Amino acid sequence: MRVLTSTAARLQRSQVSVQAFTRLSSISLFLLASWADGDRLALVALQGTLLAIPYALMEALVGRPLSAGVVPAAWNVESWAKRVAALTMLPVGLVAFTAVSVALPDSSLTDRLFVIAPVLLQLPVEALFWACARTRGTARANLLPQLTAIGTLLGGTAFVASEVRVDVAALPAQFLVLTWVLLRPRTGSAGRVRPGARASLSVGAVYCVAALVDLSYTVALPAVAGAVAGQTAVVVLRALDLAFGPFHVVLSASTREDIVAGRRARWVTATRGLTLVTWLVVTAVVVGSEWVRGLLAADLAAVGAAALAGYCAYKLLLTVSTWTSVRHMIRARPRRYLVSAVGSRAIAFGGVAVALVWATDFSDLVIQLVVCEALVGAWFLVRMRSTPSDEAGPEAVEVVPESRTSSVTAAPA
Structure with a gap:
């Protein structure tokens, strides 16, 4: 009990x-x-x-x-x-x-x-x-x-x-x-x-702008998919998002835990481990079961194994770039993070522009997603390494609960 x-x-x-x-x-x-x-x-x-x-x-x-x-x-x-x-x-x-x-x-x-x-x-x-x-x-x-x-x-x-x-x-x-x-x-x-x-x-305007930039890319991606590969690609992307629903629940939980913890956030946590396990399980089901893919959409069942594996790899790279982005946001000044966020979306939108010219089917679109997400992850790692270790916002607040009371301490300037 x-x-x-x-x-x-x-x-x-x-x-x-x-x-x-x-x-x-x-x-x-x-x-x-x-x-x-x-x-x-x-x-x-x-x-x-x-x-x-x-x-x-x-x-x-x-x-x-x-x-x-x-x-x-x-x-x-x-x-x-x-x-x-x-x-x-x-x-x-x-x-x-x-x-x-x-x-x-x-x-x-x-x-x-x-x-x-x-x-x-x-x-x-x-x-x-x-x-x-x-x-x-x-x-x-x-x-x-x-x-x-x-x-x-x-x-x-x-x-x-x-x-x-x-x-x-x-x-x-x-x-x-x-x-x-x-x-x-x-x-x-x-x-x-x-x-x-x-x-x-x-005080939160910079992060709001970064969120709006991310949202604009989320809206643009399915539109580009439809333009380069037709309605089938839009259906396949939506079906794959539904299949990865449990994975996104755990990934969102891991990022929220980091944001709640702030500078106390750790790289290795149980939720991060659960995120990777969930990704692995969903990947195995999506790639290995044509019957499950058919339940979601007939168009998804017809997609080749290589393209599906590439999309799953894209989700893993997305996980890494998301974690590094949040880690960078916590430790960088707002304006520096805004530059990083806008730079990452510039890479993503650049990939979208290339896809409009180069991609002809869903497999080409997946290649573009994998390459761009790898570049985004590398971009955030470079930005993190070049961020001063003592960088923080001025007069920052850190309130740490202690049983029924709390204490306020200033974070490093």
């Missing part, structure tokens, strides 16, 4: 459980809508896509500055995180509302507002997760996304049984989690300064 309790506690503190619960709640909500609320299935699907905005935005504006140690020590971290969430609600709301209006022009005003409401409430949930991870400890911080995901699952089931629209299933859980966090007493070590609007956003 003690072993089970200890294992459950370790899982709760890990980012694997956070990512798994979040992904499970999203998939379950989609399935519930598909089974019992088909009229709103498109709304739920689009909502799931839009929820990527608060996750990426709050990691860039709150999580990464904390991890890199560029947040002034005098700032009250939780108050700053709340302000960032509040300041981003209007632009995120406008973007999300426009996206729903364009994608689903026949939807009513009520439908559009209900779709974007959980997206907006997820902003403070994510912002407070990153703040609490630094001021209250990882275990308590993990409860925010974990309880939100579990509450969404329960809410979706209850709403289906009660014939209530499924696209608002997350709202009760989000309200309850936010109420719980906001009513808790402040930590004794919290800084006293509550930064203004401009300062709150500027």
Whole structure:
């Protein structure tokens, strides 16, 4: 019994459980809508896509500055995180509302507002997760996304049984989690300064720009695949992404663990090991089982073994470049990291441009992906080696939880 309790506690503190619960709640909500609320299935699907905005935005504006140690020590971290969430609600709301209006022009005003409401409430949930991870400890911080995901699952089931629209299933859980966090007493070590609007956003602006550059490449890749190899290549890429879904859950968990740990992050961790094991298992299934590939897409089943192996190698190189990128971000000054991030995407976009001229089928596209990702990994390694070992943000904050209290120490300047 003690072993089970200890294992459950370790899982709760890990980012694997956070990512798994979040992904499970999203998939379950989609399935519930598909089974019992088909009229709103498109709304739920689009909502799931839009929820990527608060996750990426709050990691860039709150999580990464904390991890890199560029947040002034005098700032009250939780108050700053709340302000960032509040300041981003209007632009995120406008973007999300426009996206729903364009994608689903026949939807009513009520439908559009209900779709974007959980997206907006997820902003403070994510912002407070990153703040609490630094001021209250990882275990308590993990409860925010974990309880939100579990509450969404329960809410979706209850709403289906009660014939209530499924696209608002997350709202009760989000309200309850936010109420719980906001009513808790402040930590004794919290800084006293509550930064203004401009300062709150500027400290993470560089990381936000880097995230937007990455997002633009993510959008461009399938478009280029369709241009150089036709619709089949788009289908194959999407099917392979679905096959590597478990791998991406663990990879995301490993990067979030690094960001939460900041400069205390280690190269060798259990989550990194699990990431490599998951990559190996998925690779074996994708390359070795034509039946599994056929379940995902008929076009995928027809792809040759060499191209599949190349794509799997690309995912392994992506893992290395992702880990080195996060490690570099934690230890480099924001402007230096921005140069590194933009440089890596310049390499990637250069590969896309070459593919438009040179590639003629999916195999050629895979070769381009492998070569460019290897160059990106090498680029980050070079940038890391040339980064001064004592480089850090000025007046950085490092809050290390100690039981029920915390202490604030300044990181090296």
